Amino acid sequence: SAVISQKPSRDICQRGTSLTIQCQVDSQVTMMFWYRQQPGQSLTLIATANQGSEATYESGFVIDKFPISRPNLTFSTLTVSNMSPEDSSIYLCSASTGDHQGYTFGSGTRLTVV
Amino acid sequence: QKEVEQDPGPLSVPEGAIVSLNCTYSNSAFQYFMWYRQYSRKGPELLMYTYSSGNKEDGRFTAQVDKSSKYISLFIRDSQPSDSATYLCAMRTSYDKVIFGPGTSLSVIP
Numbered sequence: 001s002a003v004i005s006q007k008p009s010r011d012i013c014q015r016g017t018s019l020t021i022q023c024q025v026d027s028q029v030t031m032m033f034w035y036r037q038q039p040g041q042s043l044t045l046i047a048t049a050n051q052g053s054e055a056t057y058e059s060g061f062v063i064d065k066f067p068i069s070r071p072n073l074t075f076s077t078l079t080v081s082n083m084s085p086e087d088s089s090i091y092l093c094s095a096s097t098g099d100h101q102g103y104t105f106g107s108g109t110r111l112t113v114v
Numbered sequence: 115q116k117e118v119e120q121d122p123g124p125l126s127v128p129e130g131a132i133v134s135l136n137c138t139y140s141n142s143a144f145q146y147f148m149w150y151r152q153y154s155r156k157g158p159e160l161l162m163y164t165y166s167s168g169n170k171e172d173g174r175f176t177a178q179v180d181k182s183s184k185y186i187s188l189f190i191r192d193s194q195p196s197d198s199a200t201y202l203c204a205m206r207t208s209y210d211k212v213i214f215g216p217g218t219s220l221s222v223i224p
Contacts, residue, residue, distance in 0.1 A: 105157035
């Protein structure tokens with residue numbers, strides 16, 4: 001299965017600023033996803049990162065707040081814009097090769113907004 | 115009603131016990147079912163991946179799917195302290211959108 005590297009692993013940011021999280025996969029994958037995991041909670045899908053086209057956002061998440069790029073089949077970024085303390089969470093990148101081998105996750109980015 | 119429900123625990127068992135973790139779901143379109151293990155401060159790690167109803171075994175882990183009842187289970191035999199983690203069930207339709215359960219926290223006591 002694919003190996004995912006995510007960075008930064010953690011960051012503390014000032015409110016009103018933006019942070020870009022990078023996700024690098026060691027092989028080409030068909031699907032890439034971004035999740036948020038709030039403290040003590042399960043994973044919530046933010047969006048599907050589509051290669052060569054705009055990301056597909058889930059209800060409650062918008063492109064202006066969480067712009068996503070996916071320039072090729074191995075890389076994606078998620079930006080958390082105009083941050084507030086409510087954005088403090090773990091952000092996780094996930095990928096699938098689409099061959100029924102399941103979905104792999106990165107180790108996550110632990111974001112604290114102060 | 116949430117799409118995927120899971121008893122959050124915490125569940126505490128003695129070492130060597132058989133652990134049963136369960137999820138129920140409401141969307142009959144789910145076809146692919148997964149179990150993830152997540153250690154504290156780590157990303158989820160895929161344990162089991164199954165399609166449709168039936169059982170799948172991998173070492174000490176057995177995943178069971180009953181689509182007629184919309185119920186899935188993960189059994190852990192001979193549980194070890196290293197199995198202490200949060201276990202997340204997950205499922206998807208054929209369109210690749212994965213929905214996660216809330217997770218069950220498991221502690222295996224030596």
